[in-house]
Amino acid sequence: MIGDIIQLLIYGIVTGSILALGAIGVSLVFSILRFAHFAHGDLMTVGAYAALVIVAGLGMPIIVAAPFAVLVVAVVAIAIELSIYRPLRESSPIVLLISSFGMALILRSAVQLIWGTGNQVYASGIQLPIRVGGIAIKPDHLWIIAGTLGLIAALHVFLQYTKFGKAMRAMADNVDLARISGIPTSRVIMIAWIIAGGLAAMAGIFLAMDTRLHPVMGWQLLLPVFAAAIVGGIGRPYGAMAGGLLIGVAMEMSTMVINPAYKQAVAFALMVATLIVRPTGIFRGSSL
């Protein structure tokens, strides 16, 4: 029994890591551009498939494919920003939200057109788990957790100690104030997209390592990612990390008592509870 709980906790941390990487991006985009980015899940999908090109096409290991995928998604995110989101920004953020919803379906259809609609995997065959006591840990899970920790540490250093990291936090606090203090806001927005896109690519790769590749894999994770961002306090990258972990663990733990098909409903319930009790989230993000 206790073994089962620890096992589920490990699964929860793995899921939570993937959610956290997605939620940080959503939070970053929200705090700087003030809209909920509905295409974020599909950016993850694009990242996972971009890595597949290197892994399956060239036979390279994932660790080589990851930087390529990060680059691809960053370029895709910037292309969308320049061609669509920037021109739309003069109107209301609500229009951006609708546009991003359309973008989500464009990205997903593009993935279906290029790679087909079936399931795919990076490496076929069964990975032998490492057994500690009654608990089985797959090497992939260790990679996902370690990779997430590394990325979060890097993001922390970036946000706290670099010029652009500070500028980004300033913009998140008050865009107008940031602009009149001479912060190059459009360059900060570009960097935010690179970070959000890059993290989405990594989340997509981790998700594909944990499960499989499928054109709707990212879309299916969009709700838990938003839930993580909201529970953590939308617009707060550190909150998104905590929210991701919380939602991930809650989703996996819930399978002890309810049908695993309703994992998403657990994320939704936590999100709704947050909206009712404390709409600003744990870390006092922006609301209203």
Added chain:
Amino acid sequence: MELAGLLSYFVFFASFACIYAIMALGLNIQWGMTGQINIGVAGFYAVGAYTSAILTTPPTPEHLGGFALPVIVGLIGAVIVSGLLAVLIGMITVNLRSDYLAIATIGLAEIIRFLIKNEEQVTHGVRGIAEIPRPLVESGPLAGPVFLVVALICVAIAYFLVERARVSPWGRVLRAIRDNEDATKAAGKNVVSFRLQAFVVGSALMGFAGGLYAHFFGFISPEAFQPVFGTFIVWAMLIVGGSGNNKGALLGTVLVWLVWSGTEIFTRLLPADMATQASAARVLMIGVLLQIVLLTRRQGVLPEERPKPIPRGDS
């Protein structure tokens, strides 16, 4: 294709367009008039369809009910249940920024789809519900045209009601909320209550459209309520046609539905192994169309008609 085939295809096309038109009108109340984002249109559509199906099908052990009630009772049930669901979601999000409504509705739609897939004793899961009766004429060559007439009448009534609502004081308050919430509040309007009303009325229309869909096909399964068919296309219709304009909602429905159905004819000519790719290409095309309209003509083909200012002394 001979004439009879062409005619029956037209009846099918027009009937389906009527169902979408009612959804577009519902979304127009929410987005066009009030500025609320409902990305869970498919959820209300599905709830309406399943409610009506369960109420009207003959008794069966396969799913809940089979109450064999008349179609009209099923449709009323669809309106009530989807409306109640909207009250629930609306109450949670009505005080929050519209982003939260978007996120909550998308979550709701996904969970409804999971529920439909997994709660087999209620919905018969992925195998769906069959034997849903058609209105008035059950089968035969007249069933299609009769349904089309019924659907057209429904669209006409829905259009009339929504258009009346738009020009009424109620509609004016909704637009005022959309354009300047604080000023509306300052004018003494209960913004929260109006917003909730608009959301519920719009969602109830979507539920009604779902009920019609169930009686149109006679069979429903979770596949029909995916976000692409249930939500995305409706948004494309409203935005292409012109948000805030009910005529625009109808025109957009016809235009997008023409593009969607027209391209389907082409995909049928392709070999089977390319069919899935082709359907992805169609979604991509509608997505690009949506972006182009947003970028170049945000008001849509038929822009919103601003009501004329009331002459002095007349109010």
